[in-house]
Amino acid sequence: MxxxxxxxxxxxxxxxxxxxxxxxxxxxxxxxxxxxxxxxMDHARARDAVHAPFDVAGITAGLTGLGLGPVEVSSQARSRRDYLRRPDLGRVLDPASVRSLKERAIAACRCAIVIGDGLSPTAVNVHAVELLRSLVPRLGADQIEVGAVIVASGARVALGDEIGDVVGARMLVMLIGERPGLSAPDSLGAYLTFAPRIGLTDAERNCVSNIHGAGLSYQEAAFRISWLVREGLARQITGVALKDESGGGSSQNALPGCDKSAT
Known part of the structure; x- marks a missing residue:
C-alpha cells in the first residue's frame, strides 16, 4: 500500500x-x-526610523514613572550625520558626560541599564520603557537591583562598555535600536555584557534581538534577558561562553558582527 x-x-x-x-x-x-x-513604502519607513529624533524627554519621563532615576549622557557624535558617518564617535562618551557620571559618584552595582538610540531611535522611543516595565520586576524577583539607568544619545553598542566601567556595573544591559529592516523598522535589541570595559568585542556579549510588535514580545524578551543576567552574574561570563538555555525559544547569543547591531 x-x-x-x-x-x-x-x-x-x-x-x-x-x-x-x-x-x-x-x-x-x-x-x-x-x-x-x-x-x-517599507524602504521609506526604514530610512525614517534611522533619522527619527530620539525622544529623550519622553523616555526619561517614562523611566521616572517606573521609579527609575535616569541619567542623560551623550557620545562624541554631535549630530546624526556624524553618528552615521563616524561609528567610532558613537562608541566613546563625550568628556562632559564622563565628568557628569563621575561627579554623581554612582555606587558600584550588580546591574546597570543603558538605553541608547542606535540605528533606530523609533524602536527605542516605542519599546524601551515598556520592555523595562516587564524586565525590572523580573530582575527584582531574582534579587538583582538595577543600580543605574542611563539614557545615551548618539550611542553605539560599545558605548555601554565605557558607561558600565565608569559606574562600576558587574552586568550591563544595553537596550538599543537595531538596524531597520524592510519588515521591521522598529526592532529593539538588548545586549548584555559582564564586567563591561573598553575594548570588548561582540563575542563577549549576549544579544536578545527582534523585540517589536511582530517579533519577540516584551514578556518573552524580559524572561530571556533576566535569565541571561542572572546566569551571567552567577557564572561571571557573557557572550559565546553563555548559551541561552532559558527555554524561551531559540538561542540569541551575540557573535562578532551581529547582523542587526549598532556596534
Missing part, C-alpha cells in the same frame, strides 16, 4: 509563514505595481 502523497504547498502558503518578499510575480520584466509600492 502506497503512503499518501504529501499535500501540495503553494507560494501563498509560504507567504503566510514569512514576512520575506517571495513569489511577488511580475508585470512584463518588472514587479507588479502593488509589490513595488509596498517595497518603496
Amino acid at each position: 502506497k503512503a499518501p502523497a504529501p499535500p501540495s504547498r503553494s507560494l501563498a502558503d509560504l507567504r503566510d509563514l514569512t514576512p520575506a518578499r517571495v513569489g511577488l510575480g511580475r508585470s512584463g520584466a518588472s514587479l507588479p505595481t502593488d509589490a513595488l509600492l509596498s517595497f518603496t
Whole structure:
C-alpha cells in the first residue's frame, strides 16, 4: 500500500509563514505595481526610523514613572550625520558626560541599564520603557537591583562598555535600536555584557534581538534577558561562553558582527 502523497504547498502558503518578499510575480520584466509600492513604502519607513529624533524627554519621563532615576549622557557624535558617518564617535562618551557620571559618584552595582538610540531611535522611543516595565520586576524577583539607568544619545553598542566601567556595573544591559529592516523598522535589541570595559568585542556579549510588535514580545524578551543576567552574574561570563538555555525559544547569543547591531 502506497503512503499518501504529501499535500501540495503553494507560494501563498509560504507567504503566510514569512514576512520575506517571495513569489511577488511580475508585470512584463518588472514587479507588479502593488509589490513595488509596498517595497518603496517599507524602504521609506526604514530610512525614517534611522533619522527619527530620539525622544529623550519622553523616555526619561517614562523611566521616572517606573521609579527609575535616569541619567542623560551623550557620545562624541554631535549630530546624526556624524553618528552615521563616524561609528567610532558613537562608541566613546563625550568628556562632559564622563565628568557628569563621575561627579554623581554612582555606587558600584550588580546591574546597570543603558538605553541608547542606535540605528533606530523609533524602536527605542516605542519599546524601551515598556520592555523595562516587564524586565525590572523580573530582575527584582531574582534579587538583582538595577543600580543605574542611563539614557545615551548618539550611542553605539560599545558605548555601554565605557558607561558600565565608569559606574562600576558587574552586568550591563544595553537596550538599543537595531538596524531597520524592510519588515521591521522598529526592532529593539538588548545586549548584555559582564564586567563591561573598553575594548570588548561582540563575542563577549549576549544579544536578545527582534523585540517589536511582530517579533519577540516584551514578556518573552524580559524572561530571556533576566535569565541571561542572572546566569551571567552567577557564572561571571557573557557572550559565546553563555548559551541561552532559558527555554524561551531559540538561542540569541551575540557573535562578532551581529547582523542587526549598532556596534
